[in-house]
Amino acid sequence: xxxxxxxxxxxxxxxxxxxxxxxxxxxxxxxxxxxxxxxxxxxxxxxxxxxxxxxxxxxxxxxxxxxxxxxxxxxxxxxxxxxxxxxxxxxxxxxxxxxxxxxxxxxxxxxxxxxxxxxxxxxxxxxxxxxxxxxxxxxxxxxxxxxxxxxxxxxxxxxxxxxxxxxxxxxxxxxxxxxxxxxxxxxxxxxxxxxxxxxxxxxxxxxx
Numbered sequence: 001x002x003x004x005x006x007x008x009x010x011x012x013x014x015x016x017x018x019x020x021x022x023x024x025x026x027x028x029x030x031x032x033x034x035x036x037x038x039x040x041x042x043x044x045x046x047x048x049x050x051x052x053x054x055x056x057x058x059x060x061x062x063x064x065x066x067x068x069x070x071x072x073x074x075x076x077x078x079x080x081x082x083x084x085x086x087x088x089x090x091x092x093x094x095x096x097x098x099x100x101x102x103x104x105x106x107x108x109x110x111x112x113x114x115x116x117x118x119x120x121x122x123x124x125x126x127x128x129x130x131x132x133x134x135x136x137x138x139x140x141x142x143x144x145x146x147x148x149x150x151x152x153x154x155x156x157x158x159x160x161x162x163x164x165x166x167x168x169x170x171x172x173x174x175x176x177x178x179x180x181x182x183x184x185x186x187x188x189x190x191x192x193x194x195x196x197x198x199x200x201x202x203x204x205x206x207x208x
Contacts, residue, residue, distance in 0.1 A: 013064065014061070014064070014065075014071065014072075014073065014078055015073075015128065015129075015131055015132050017057065017060065017061045017064065017082075018061065018078065018081055018082055018085070018128050019125070019128045019129045020057055021054055021057045021058055021061065021082060021085055021086065022085050022121070022124050022125040022128045022129075023125055024050055024053055024054035024057060024089065025054060025085050025086070025088050025089040025092075025121050025124070025125070026118070026121040026122055026124075026125045027050050028047055028050040028051055028054065028089045028092055028093070028121075029088070029089070029092055029114070029117050029118040029121040030118055030121075031043045031044075031046040031047045031050060032047050032092045032093075032095065032096055032114055032117075032118070033111075033114045033115055033118045035047065035096060036106045036110055036111050036114045037106070037111065039105075039106070044096055044100065047092065047093055047096050048093065048096075050089070051089055051090065051092075051093040054086060054089050055086070058082055058083075058086050061078075061082050062079070062082070065078060065079060073203060073206075073207075074203075074206065077199060077202065077203050077206075080199050081128075081196060081199045081200060081203070084192050084193075084195045084196035084199060085124060085128075085196050087188075087189070087192035087196075088117070088120075088121060088124070088189050088192045088193045088196065089121075091185050091186070091188045091189035091192060092114075092117065092189055094185050095114075095182060095185040095186055095189070098181060098182055098185065099182060102178045102181075102182075104178055104179065104182055109155060109158070109159035109162070109183070110182065110183075110186070112155050113152055113155055113156065113159070113183070113186040113187075113190075114186065116148050116151050116152045116155070116190070117148075117152065117186065117189050117190060117193065119148050120145045120148040120149060120152070120190070120193040120197075121193070123141045123142070123144045123145035123148065123197075124141070124142075124145050124193060124196055124197065124200070126138075126141045127139075127140075127141030127142045127145065127197070127200050128200065131200070131203065131204070131207075135204045135207050135208055136204070136208070138200060138204055139200075139201055139204045141200075142197040142198075142200040142201045142204070143197070143201070145193055145194070145196070145197035145200075146194055146197045146198070148190075148193070149190045149191070149193055149194035149197070152186070152187070152190035153187065153190060156183055156186065156187045156190070159179075159183050160180065160183060163176050163179055163180060163183075164176065
């Protein structure tokens, strides 16, 4: 009589759980991109809702990790991948929150940065869902996510450089400080996406 392998089914559960979390991050960045484009308040509320749903998925994943004695993928890797994917969405949410709080209107730099972050979230999601069956494909997606982080950092540096061109008044300086905070949130989101891609790559190396 064949008995099911509990570790194999647990592996599928963990990968599926992180895939669901990565999907929420992608959906959250899609909603943020839509808000940045047209200021739709419904999209802003959607970002908030998705962020809460993603947090709940992460809490369940961590609880499962704590209840499992042996994991087929290193526990630390699973935890770190979940955390960094969650961080990307968290920084997306705080970007939106501070834009609303500080009364910041979207500009071209913000639109470009958020668009790239949404692309990176796509790549991370695709990488996670291909991790078990096609690890080399997952690695390709991780590398694409890392390349997108480099693009985001280039735009961030250009945005900061443009921001500090000849401020004239106190009001200009206040606006500069506000925008710098928003840009930093998006730069941090890109950094966390890069780290998630690194962790995903490390997992592939250990699996193959």
